[in-house]
Amino acid sequence: MTMNECPPSPSGATAAIPDRARAVHLVARPDGPLTTDAFRGVEVPVPDPGPGHVLVRTGHLGVAAVMRERMDLDGDLPVPPYALDEPMSGPAVGTVVASRAEAVPVGALVAYWGPWAEYAEVAVEAARVLDPALLPAPQYHLATANGATALHGVRDVAGVGRGDVVLVSGAAGGVGSLAGQIARRLGAARVIGTAGSAAKCRWLVDELGFDAAVDHHVDDLAGALREHAPDGVTVYLDLVGGAQFEAAVAVAATHARFAVGGALSTQQAGAPWPRFDTGAAIVKALAVRGFALVHAPQVLGEWPALFRRWLAEGMTFPHTSVDGGLPVLPDTLVALLAGHHRGHVSVRMA
Amino acid sequence: MTMNECPPSPSGATAAIPDRARAVHLVARPDGPLTTDAFRGVEVPVPDPGPGHVLVRTGHLGVAAVMRERMDLDGDLPVPPYALDEPMSGPAVGTVVASRAEAVPVGALVAYWGPWAEYAEVAVEAARVLDPALLPAPQYHLATANGATALHGVRDVAGVGRGDVVLVSGAAGGVGSLAGQIARRLGAARVIGTAGSAAKCRWLVDELGFDAAVDHHVDDLAGALREHAPDGVTVYLDLVGGAQFEAAVAVAATHARFAVGGALSTQQAGAPWPRFDTGAAIVKALAVRGFALVHAPQVLGEWPALFRRWLAEGMTFPHTSVDGGLPVLPDTLVALLAGHHRGHVSVRMA
Incomplete structure (x- = not known):
């Protein structure tokens, strides 16, 4: 990999960036209820971040029912369908491990729309730097x-x-x-x-x-x-x-x-x-x-502070954080669609 | 008939009040498209108006698609279904021919919810006295x-x-x-x-x-x-x-x-x-x-003046006034439901 020299972060974020890493591709459009046959684990090169981009090591990936509809070509959504033979994607939080953008240093915790992959190259405009002290744990940010x-x-x-x-x-x-x-x-x-x-x-x-x-x-x-x-x-x-x-x-x-x-x-x-x-x-x-x-993207910006206040006042954030990393993502989504989960669901990387 | 003495009106409204007159009853709830078999012409006594009531000689009766739904017992309307073996009813205009209410004199043109009958006894609270000069013809008031x-x-x-x-x-x-x-x-x-x-x-x-x-x-x-x-x-x-x-x-x-x-x-x-x-x-x-x-009855009060202004400014009031009196009412409603009319439809009494 070639990139700007980055000092090792306190968390050691840059310590071990591999050349290749795992991802999960969508390989078939489901016809009816989703099964794990729609997915395939693959190995892909870890990208070099381009100018204005960061490389993020994925920490948590959120799983949501709406993903099922994005798998259909004629889905009625305001966003394009998932492409075949490319990684699935969803809400993610992770840690910046290499940066070619001054505003987002190595070691920063960021939220972004990320691929089902161990590493992601993210444009700084698409990454929100998070205050780790604002909410109790990184996966709370996935619920935005x-x-x-x-x-x-x-x-x-x-x-x-x-x-x-x-x-x-x-x-x-x-x-x-x-x-x-x-x-x-x-x-x-x-x-x-x-x-x-x-x-x-x-x-x-x-x-x-x-x-x-x-x-x-x-x-x-x-x-x-x-x-x-x-x-x-x-x-x-x-x-x-x-x-x-x-x-x-x-x-x-x-x-x-x-x-x-x-x-x-x-x-x-x-x-x-x-x-x-x-x-x-x-x-x-x-x-x-x-x-x-x-139609109301400004509400995304309102949520975190309100969420923090309501949590302090006793609101419950029901969530399940599934361990096991990329390999368990397909099963987790299938289980969620089958009604086997409660509240917010995310997968924690290994 | 017994009622307060009323001077003959300029239009001769009281001239000839018969003892009995015609009405049209609903005699069967239609199962599917309406036919005239659902109706029967009958002869009924002409009522004496009670205190606070007037007797109205029907002038025009409005016909509307919503009447079909009121014929069903399980109709989804905010008003009760039509009763069997009683007159159908609808928007009406007519002339007061006998009055036991000072506010509404004999000879007045009134709008009311009236039976499919040649005469109707109407409570004064339910009769709106019309200004015959406001709109071009009585049936315009039926379109309220x-x-x-x-x-x-x-x-x-x-x-x-x-x-x-x-x-x-x-x-x-x-x-x-x-x-x-x-x-x-x-x-x-x-x-x-x-x-x-x-x-x-x-x-x-x-x-x-x-x-x-x-x-x-x-x-x-x-x-x-x-x-x-x-x-x-x-x-x-x-x-x-x-x-x-x-x-x-x-x-x-x-x-x-x-x-x-x-x-x-x-x-x-x-x-x-x-x-x-x-x-x-x-x-x-x-x-x-x-x-x-x-849910917005106040709009009924707003309409006549606005209608007058818009008519003066060139609005078209498409309407059909069918001659023939009570006997043609069933056919007129059936024809309206079958799409054979345009605009507002009413029947003029003989």
């Missing part, structure tokens, strides 16, 4: 997109305020587990979640302070929700779509606001979009708004 | 609900303003034909309508000043709409639902606002609700709001 999505949906799109009865679908997920807690902090009178198992439902109530939680597999979802919201829900944060969207329309109160930020049930299963009872929307004067962070 | 619905949807719910590209479904109907013209007056850059025939589409463009109109029967509705709105529609006023709602999601611009005020295609056919591409809603940050006048 999840947290900003939850904040934007609950606060800006749904406008949750005092007295609202808030329903959050996918409440045990990375976004939903924060959204319910944010809704409470913004004054919601009642926070109800849906999740995919009785154990997750208990966890939402016992650990995250939801008032009630319903397993979305029940036969009569709308009926089950109505028991917990006899006067209807005034806000629905939709991270799932499908039958849960339809049930939410059925249990919505007059003038309810829907913030639609995810459609996991359709993304995963290739299922048809939910039916929208426009008659109920008319009679109830529902307001249904789709949202994505791409 | 249609006009207020169009105004509320276009102005308050969708927030149409300068530069908007507005799509109106059911544009040849009583609401849609006014909505397109209102959108133009509020600054829309482009107004596109859908209708059920090529002739109606030509009429929208040639007579009502729409920029373009598309027959919703075309094979690729979204494609046809896109030709007229290459950058997407920024506002969709939905009076129809169904496949047209789905096409509108497909051709919506980022941040488009949908005002959903009708679901005629589902009401009539008993068809399933449209599918809602929540993925597109997320990516495009769509805002979809249902609305009904029941």
Whole structure:
């Protein structure tokens, strides 16, 4: 490798940069539920950082349900699909081990959109230098997109305020587990979640302070929700779509606001979009708004300080940090899509 | 009949009040498309008005698509379904022929929600005394609900303003034909309508000043709409639902606002609700709001003066006044639901 001379960092970041390292490629577009056959571990050269770039040793890689949709060519996302025979990518934190940019020195902890690879070359404009003292651990920084999505949906799109009865679908997920807690902090009178198992439902109530939680597999979802919201829900944060969207329309109160930020049930299963009872929307004067962070990127900048404050005030950050490095990434994503995880999920490099 | 003595009005309104008169009852709940078998002409006693009531000789009865849904027991409306073996009812104007309320004298022209009957007893609180000089003809007053619905949807719910590209479904109907013209007056850059025939589409463009109109029967509705709105529609006023709602999601611009005020295609056919591409809603940050006048009754009071001003400025009020009195009401409603009318439709009593 050729690069500017860098003094060894206190953490010894430059100590051992290999010539080649591991990465995980997407090698097939899944047709239906994801399996690990879609991925292949490869060995690739470790890049020399170009001018204005840094070389980062990957520390943690975040895993999220939205990745499944980016694997489809006709995915309905505001970002391009993942390319075949190239590394998957996602939110990452890591340590700069070589730098050709003065603003980001060797040893810095940075957040970036990174490849599923042990090393990444990152343009300085795309790297956020983190204050390691701001949040309790590096993987908390991986939750910035999840947290900003939850904040934007609950606060800006749904406008949750005092007295609202808030329903959050996918409440045990990375976004939903924060959204319910944010809704409470913004004054919601009642926070109800849906999740995919009785154990997750208990966890939402016992650990995250939801008032009630319903397993979305029940036969009569709308009926089950109505028991917990006899006067209807005034806000629905939709991270799932499908039958849960339809049930939410059925249990919505007059003038309810829907913030639609995810459609996991359709993304995963290739299922048809939910039916929208426009008659109920008319009679109830529902307001249904789709949202994505791409339309509100400033919220990403707001999140870390708010997160720090809320954590100090008792907010729970439910997360799982899976050990095992690159080889366990495919399994971790498959397990997440199958509903085997709670809260935010990331993989720690070896 | 016994009632307070009333001087004969200048129009001779009290001249000949019969003891019995005709009415039209709903006698069967239609299963599918409406036919005239659902109705029966009957003879009923002409009521004596009670204290605080007036007796009105029906002048004009308005006919509207929403009446079909009120015939179903499980109709999704904020008003009760029509009762069997009682008169149908709808917007009406007529002349007071007997009064037991000082505020509404014999001879007054009043608007009210009236039975399909030659005479109606109306509580004074439910009768609006009209200024015959305000609008060109009595049936213009029947369009108040249609006009207020169009105004509320276009102005308050969708927030149409300068530069908007507005799509109106059911544009040849009583609401849609006014909505397109209102959108133009509020600054829309482009107004596109859908209708059920090529002739109606030509009429929208040639007579009502729409920029373009598309027959919703075309094979690729979204494609046809896109030709007229290459950058997407920024506002969709939905009076129809169904496949047209789905096409509108497909051709919506980022941040488009949908005002959903009708679901005629589902009401009539008993068809399933449209599918809602929540993925597109997320990516495009769509805002979809249902609305009904029941949530904004004040707009009914705003409409007549605005209507008068806009008519003076060149707005067209497309309406058909069908002669023939009560016997032609069932046929007129069936024909309207089958798409055989344009604009507002009313029946003139014999």
